[in-house]
Amino acid sequence: MIASTTPAPSKFVASLRGLIGRCPNCGQGRLLRNYLKPVEACSACGEAYGHLRADDAPPWMTILIVGHVVIPALLSVEQTYEPPTWVHMAVWPLLSLLMTLVLLPRCKGLVLGLLWSTGAPGSER
Numbered sequence: 007m008i009a010s011t012t013p014a015p016s017k018f019v020a021s022l023r024g025l026i027g028r029c030p031n032c033g034q035g036r037l038l039r040n041y042l043k044p045v046e047a048c049s050a051c052g053e054a055y056g057h058l059r060a061d062d063a064p065p066w067m068t069i070l071i072v073g074h075v076v077i078p079a080l081l082s083v084e085q086t087y088e089p090p091t092w093v094h095m096a097v098w099p100l101l102s103l104l105m106t107l108v109l110l111p112r113c114k115g116l117v118l119g120l121l122w123s124t125g126a127p128g129s130e131r
């Protein structure tokens with residue numbers, strides 16, 4: 007499973023490396039290509055990632071985070087400033103979209119890093 011002779015990183019380190027889009031094993035190569043597609047193997051250490059499937063966990067994590075940021079912010083702004091409806095219609099969908107686009111690959115990397123560190127076989131091996 008681990009291609010190199012160096013000790014395997016902890017689950018925490020592997021997950022953090024995945025979170026920043028790096029190889030959970032070495033932290034050098036990229037984990038994702040084309041926004042969300044896992045690389046077949048790390049370009050630096052050769053560790054295989056193409057078989058890992060994060061399934062629905064990254065979208066669920068993203069929805070959870072975005073919802074817990076945007077909805078309280080929306081309610082707070084409404085109660086404090088009472089802006090016109092068009093402001094809400096312009097700001098909150100755009101903020102939700104931007105947060106989703108930023109968070110989704112990071113959540114996927116986190117899940118893939120955690121899956122890899124736990125030795126999950128993946129669904130296509």
Ligand SMILES: [Zn+2]
Binds near residue numbers: 029031032048050052
């Ligand atoms: Zn690597």
